[in-house]
Amino acid sequence: MTKMPAKVQAAIDAYKAAGQKLGDVDQRLDERIAELTASINAMQAELDALIDSTLDDLDAATQPQETDLRRRIVDAQLALSAMTDRKGRAFRTVSGDQDRLAKAAVTIAKEEARKFFDAGHDDALSKVAEAKYAYLQAIVQYRAFRAAAGAIYYETLRETNPNLARDIDAPFFAEQSFEFRGGSPQIYGVDSTEVHNALKLGRIEAGSCAIGREVYGD
Incomplete structure (x- = not known):
C-alpha cells in the first residue's frame, strides 16, 4: 500500500467521508421508507377488511373509520413520496460533492506525484548507476581472480623449469x-x-x- 503524502490522504479522506455521509443518510431514509411502506400496507389491509365486512350496508357505522383510514393512508403515501424524493435529492447532492472532491483529490495527487518524482529521481537513478559500476567492478575482480589462479602455475614454471609445461599441463579453469x-x-x-x-x-x-x-x- 502506497504511503500517501498528507495532503493527498486528507483529500482522499474527505471524499470517503462524503460517501459515508451518503451511506448514513441513505440507511436512515431506507429504514423510514420501509416503515411507511409497511404502515401503508397494514392500513390498506385493515381498510379492505373493513369494506369487505360491510359491502351490503351503504350506511355502515364504520364509514367514519373508513374515511379516517383513507386519510391516514394518503398522509402516509405523501410522507413516503417525500422520503423517496429526499433519498434521490440526497444522492444527487452528495454525488455532486463526491465528484468535486474526487477531482480535487486527483489534482492534488498529480501535483504531489510530480514533486515526489522530482525530489527522489536523481537519487534512485544514481543507485542504478552505482549498482552497474559495482557489477562491472566485480567482473573486473573476477578476471583478476582467474589471472591470479593461473599465475600460481605459470610463475612457478618460470621460477623453476619452464620446460615442464610439456609434461604438466596448465590447470583447466572452465570459462564462465x-x-x-x-x-x-x-x-x-x-x-x-x-x-x-x-x-x-x-x-x-x-x-x-x-x-x-x-x-x-x-
Whole structure:
C-alpha cells in the first residue's frame, strides 16, 4: 500500500467521508421508507377488511373509520413520496460533492506525484548507476581472480623449469559466460529482456537470479 503524502490522504479522506455521509443518510431514509411502506400496507389491509365486512350496508357505522383510514393512508403515501424524493435529492447532492472532491483529490495527487518524482529521481537513478559500476567492478575482480589462479602455475614454471609445461599441463579453469544462456539460467549477466522485466514489470525471473531470490512484480 502506497504511503500517501498528507495532503493527498486528507483529500482522499474527505471524499470517503462524503460517501459515508451518503451511506448514513441513505440507511436512515431506507429504514423510514420501509416503515411507511409497511404502515401503508397494514392500513390498506385493515381498510379492505373493513369494506369487505360491510359491502351490503351503504350506511355502515364504520364509514367514519373508513374515511379516517383513507386519510391516514394518503398522509402516509405523501410522507413516503417525500422520503423517496429526499433519498434521490440526497444522492444527487452528495454525488455532486463526491465528484468535486474526487477531482480535487486527483489534482492534488498529480501535483504531489510530480514533486515526489522530482525530489527522489536523481537519487534512485544514481543507485542504478552505482549498482552497474559495482557489477562491472566485480567482473573486473573476477578476471583478476582467474589471472591470479593461473599465475600460481605459470610463475612457478618460470621460477623453476619452464620446460615442464610439456609434461604438466596448465590447470583447466572452465570459462564462465556472462552473456550466453542456451536455455539455461544465467545469474551472472544482464540482458535487455531482464532490464525490461525489472523496469516495466517489477520482475526478476527465476532464470535471472539464484533460487529463492525471485521477484514477481507489484
